[in-house]
Amino acid sequence: MNSITVADLRNRFADVSTAIRHGEKLLITMRGVPFATLAPLGKPVKAKLEWPDRSAWRARIFPKAATMDSGILDYDRGET
16 A cells, blocks of 8 residues: 655645546555545446447437448548
């Protein structure tokens, strides 16, 4: 378990909260004396971002719309 001072907690809270979010436990000290611990409440957050399935959403919202041809998408991307 890593330790951090109250001043570091106050001045670098964004870094500290990221470490806690990724599963790290921290010991907080005040004037060299430990007085509290910070730990995550649940499982660590996954680092990988999962994008929603837009094609399923589009089909659900616009059921009668024509489906996109992959050739059209390739053309729009400039991959023809």
